[in-house]
Amino acid sequence: MWGFVDCTRYFLTMGVPKIVLFEANMAVRTGETVGLLVPPGEGKSTIIRLLAGADQPNSGIVLRDRRGWPLGYTGAFVGGMTGEENVHNIAQFVGLDPFEMSAFCSGFAELGEEFFQRVDLYTPGMRARLAFAVSFAIPASTYLADEKIAIGSGEFREKCVDTLRQRLQGSGLILVASNPKLTKDICERHGVVDRGSILMCASHSEASERFGISVRNSVADEFNDDEVASFDVA
Amino acid sequence: MSRLAARAHGSPGVGEWLIANGDVVAALIRRDMAARFAGNFLGFGWTYVAPLVWLAATYFAFWFFGRTVPVYTDTVTFIISGLMPYMAFRYVVNSASRANSVMRRLLIFPTVKLEHGVIAATLVEWVNSFVVVGVVMVVNLLVFGNGEIDDPLTWFWGMTLSCGLGAAYAYLFVALTEVSPGFRSLAIVLLRPAFFVSGVFFTANELPDRVLPFFIWNPLLHAIEIARDGMLFHYEARVASSLYPLTWIAAMTALAVAIRLWKRG
Numbered sequence: 001m002w003g004f005v006d007c008t009r010y011f012l013t014m015g016v017p018k019i020v021l022f023e024a025n026m027a028v029r030t031g032e033t034v035g036l037l038v039p040p041g042e043g044k045s046t047i048i049r050l051l052a053g054a055d056q057p058n059s060g061i062v063l064r065d066r067r068g069w070p071l072g073y074t075g076a077f078v079g080g081m082t083g084e085e086n087v088h089n090i091a092q093f094v095g096l097d098p099f100e101m102s103a104f105c106s107g108f109a110e111l112g113e114e115f116f117q118r119v120d121l122y123t124p125g126m127r128a129r130l131a132f133a134v135s136f137a138i139p140a141s142t143y144l145a146d147e148k149i150a151i152g153s154g155e156f157r158e159k160c161v162d163t164l165r166q167r168l169q170g171s172g173l174i175l176v177a178s179n180p181k182l183t184k185d186i187c188e189r190h191g192v193v194d195r196g197s198i199l200m201c202a203s204h205s206e207a208s209e210r211f212g213i214s215v216r217n218s219v220a221d222e223f224n225d226d227e228v229a230s231f232d233v234a
Numbered sequence: 235m236s237r238l239a240a241r242a243h244g245s246p247g248v249g250e251w252l253i254a255n256g257d258v259v260a261a262l263i264r265r266d267m268a269a270r271f272a273g274n275f276l277g278f279g280w281t282y283v284a285p286l287v288w289l290a291a292t293y294f295a296f297w298f299f300g301r302t303v304p305v306y307t308d309t310v311t312f313i314i315s316g317l318m319p320y321m322a323f324r325y326v327v328n329s330a331s332r333a334n335s336v337m338r339r340l341l342i343f344p345t346v347k348l349e350h351g352v353i354a355a356t357l358v359e360w361v362n363s364f365v366v367v368g369v370v371m372v373v374n375l376l377v378f379g380n381g382e383i384d385d386p387l388t389w390f391w392g393m394t395l396s397c398g399l400g401a402a403y404a405y406l407f408v409a410l411t412e413v414s415p416g417f418r419s420l421a422i423v424l425l426r427p428a429f430f431v432s433g434v435f436f437t438a439n440e441l442p443d444r445v446l447p448f449f450i451w452n453p454l455l456h457a458i459e460i461a462r463d464g465m466l467f468h469y470e471a472r473v474a475s476s477l478y479p480l481t482w483i484a485a486m487t488a489l490a491v492a493i494r495l496w497k498r499g
Contacts, residue, residue, distance in 0.1 A: 055338075067344065075342075078268050081268045089264060094345060
């Protein structure tokens with residue numbers, strides 16, 4: 001089971017709270033594919049980090065399955081190690097055979113000899129390829145995606161989407177995005193984050209509609225903040 | 235069957251549990267080493283130069299205040315006997331207390347826990363402290379012609395106790411910092427006087443009877459006294475006890491575990 005129980009997460013910026021979640025609730029069964037629409041700048045990455053366990057809520061409970069995995073996560077790489085060494089290292093963390101995992105990642109990422117170069121010499125695109133390869137090498141019950149379900153262009157992008165679709169035969173997906181088109185085809189259930197609350201919707205069209213309102217709300221909030229700020233200055 | 239799959243199918247035995255956790259700690263140590271060597275060599279070299287600078291500063295303080303050495307040995311060797319276990323303690327504290335920030339990116343792995351980070355940092359610094367001592371002792375031997383190790387096992391044990399105290403202290407404050415970030419500042423404040431009250435500049439044997447009962451509360455003083463006893467030919471620690479720092483290590487670790495369990499609900 002994945003989700004939030006009365007979960008609140010906020011950040012203080014110059015003493016002003018920026019609320020990502022406020023007493024939010026969500027329940028996702030392991031194996032479900034859920035799209036969560038979040039207005040731009042309203043905490044997509046934070047939601048994924050909370051679900052992945054890399055961040056803690058200020059209050060409430062995050063429900064996590066033990067075998068969830070963020071898609072394209074580059075945070076576990078060490079720049080001073082080669083791509084191969086990084087994969088071996090991650091294999092040790094998750095208890096997989098390092099050589100099997102390395103063989104898969106080398107083939108999937110299509111980095112050629114660069115796979116044996118230090119990761120801090122990689123371009124962002126190469127890092128992302130390796131990160132996606134690692135994501136697909138680890139057997140996950142649920143994938144967690146922050147806007148991106150594929151990277152690159154052309155054949156590599158198609159390979160990512162195909163592999164994800166294959167994996168989703170036996171795994172779930174929680175996709176947090178600001179683009180409703182992205183969640184439309186790949187997700188079965190849909191939800192919206194509006195002013196810190198999570199609203200689960202009956203269909204994608206309802207979610208898109210609510211998302212539009214949510215985006216307008218967030219723009220209106222920004223406008224009001226500006227007004228207050230201008231009064232303060234005056 | 236992979237170990238992950240084995241873990242997923244029922245509870246593992248003690249041996250398997252140890253191997254799985256050992257794998258994680260080994261992987262973290264490898265990352266730590268790679269990150270250090272990949273950084274600038276000036277920073278890495280500073281690890282070995284800093285103790286020599288501390289040594290020189292302490293030697294200067296001895297000379298400036300006209301402090302005489304209370305043991306039959308030269309000033310540099312006396313300073314090394316107290317400074318090195320203290321530095322081992324501080325190195326472990328500094329490294330292990332960074333576990334919160336270092337491990338944040340890795341806690342997405344269900345198998346990786348904060349405790350792995352503390353253990354890995356402690357092991358790296360424990361080994362590193364002996365390398366540092368080796369460098370300092372070689373310099374002492376080459377420059378001043380003195381190199382004392384009376385009882386290597388006792389010295390090793392004293393150094394290890396210092397590292398153990400550092401690890402337990404860091405772990406406790408890592409756990410407390412999860413409750414409130416303010417504890418990080420408290421950990422730093424509490425460490426400030428440690429340099430002056432832990433027997434770097436003096437020995438417990440020379441303390442007057444009226445102050446000894448206060449100083450002897452400090453577990454680091456015991457560890458440093460044991461290391462000094464093992465290093466110097468003409469020094470025997472009369473008031474140091476291994477059991478006392480061990481009790482502190484156990485108590486701080488138990489408290490940290492309790493806090494972590496409570497925090498996890």
